[in-house]
Amino acid sequence: MTHFDPKALADLRRSIDAVDDQVLALLNRRAGLAAEVGRLKSEVAPEALFHAPKREREVLNRLEAENPGPFPGAAVRTIFQEIMSACLSLEKPLRVAFLGPEGTFTHLAARHQFGGSSQALPQGTIQAVFQAVERAHADYGVVPVENATEGAVDTTLDAFLDSPLRICAEILLPVDQALLLRPELELGSVRRVYSHPQALGQCRRWLEAHLPQADRIEAPSTSEAARLAREDAEGAAVASELAAELFGLRVAETRIQDLAANATRFVVLGPKAAEPTGRDRTTLLAMAQDGPGALLRLLEPLARRGLNLSRIQSRPTRRKLWEYAFFLDVEGHAEDPLMHEALVELQSACASLKVLGSYPQAVMEGAR
Numbered sequence: 001m002t003h004f005d006p007k008a009l010a011d012l013r014r015s016i017d018a019v020d021d022q023v024l025a026l027l028n029r030r031a032g033l034a035a036e037v038g039r040l041k042s043e044v045a046p047e048a049l050f051h052a053p054k055r056e057r058e059v060l061n062r063l064e065a066e067n068p069g070p071f072p073g074a075a076v077r078t079i080f081q082e083i084m085s086a087c088l089s090l091e092k093p094l095r096v097a098f099l100g101p102e103g104t105f106t107h108l109a110a111r112h113q114f115g116g117s118s119q120a121l122p123q124g125t126i127q128a129v130f131q132a133v134e135r136a137h138a139d140y141g142v143v144p145v146e147n148a149t150e151g152a153v154d155t156t157l158d159a160f161l162d163s164p165l166r167i168c169a170e171i172l173l174p175v176d177q178a179l180l181l182r183p184e185l186e187l188g189s190v191r192r193v194y195s196h197p198q199a200l201g202q203c204r205r206w207l208e209a210h211l212p213q214a215d216r217i218e219a220p221s222t223s224e225a226a227r228l229a230r231e232d233a234e235g236a237a238v239a240s241e242l243a244a245e246l247f248g249l250r251v252a253e254t255r256i257q258d259l260a261a262n263a264t265r266f267v268v269l270g271p272k273a274a275e276p277t278g279r280d281r282t283t284l285l286a287m288a289q290d291g292p293g294a295l296l297r298l299l300e301p302l303a304r305r306g307l308n309l310s311r312i313q314s315r316p317t318r319r320k321l322w323e324y325a326f327f328l329d330v331e332g333h334a335e336d337p338l339m340h341e342a343l344v345e346l347q348s349a350c351a352s353l354k355v356l357g358s359y360p361q362a363v364m365e366g367a368r
């Protein structure tokens, strides 16, 4: 065993303090520069959004690629996303509406995309998120579109049928359920487990093995479950780790879902189309013409050009009986020449066609 030297520890900590002072000074210098950029932008277009997602992506990609380590690459992204979010908030924090309440996985997705310095505007329903952005009460909106185990979120697809909003980004997030407890409570003393029915379902086997004595109690959201657990001396909740932070609970166990690879895809509703990055996805909303071969006519212009269709989903239009709207996800950007050609051809093959958005393909967080 090596001899523990308290002086060496104190020296190292002093060195860390000195580095922290430098980091802090540099952060403030950076904030000053970002504020200058803000002033420049406001001279050109006073009403414009200062947020520049393309520039932010370039900053993150450059720093991650140039990072020599040992500082972890994923942390470089998280930290610089936060730094940019904070710099931007000096001008005006981004207002981000999302399916709430606070602490839900959609909130987590919004924080991942826009950082903790953005202004969180939790909404009660998916429709309310659309309305907040449509009425310019929010700069962006975040809604779930599909879950790896539960499938499409129909409410989101239906909202697009009646909305002029476009998709400007997607977020792919692992949905890791955690077991949350009041700080003083032990697993063996839990009598009630609160959660959203879907979350309880996702963790059925773990709960049977570790909390056979506890009743399952359904809550309207995982965050509401965390709040209920906080108020129940013998209660626990299945929710996100963010909910633990927000409601003052302890994370007793992480990743308790039965299927380890659980993930949800979210889309960001925004005011501006995203520019091409070379690895994009385009979401189309097409009303097929009635009659035989309608679906084939929709797919053929894409297939002939080798454009990869990653998802197709249909929803009744609710305007006419047996009329369907098709949501198509195609790899590529609407401005790519081949995609552009396909869209022109599709325009005449469908009763109507709307490009809901082209945006960078998301990489699963933690799997970069």
Ligand SMILES: C=C(O[C@@H]1C=C(C(=O)O)C=C[C@H]1O)C(=O)O
Pocket: 033, 034, 037, 038, 050, 051, 052, 053, 055, 056, 059, 083, 084, 085, 087, 088
């Ligand atoms: C400073 C700018 O404005 C914002 C802040 C950024 C930053 O802190 O690096 C990057 C992009 C914008 O969202 C900029 O456009 O360069």
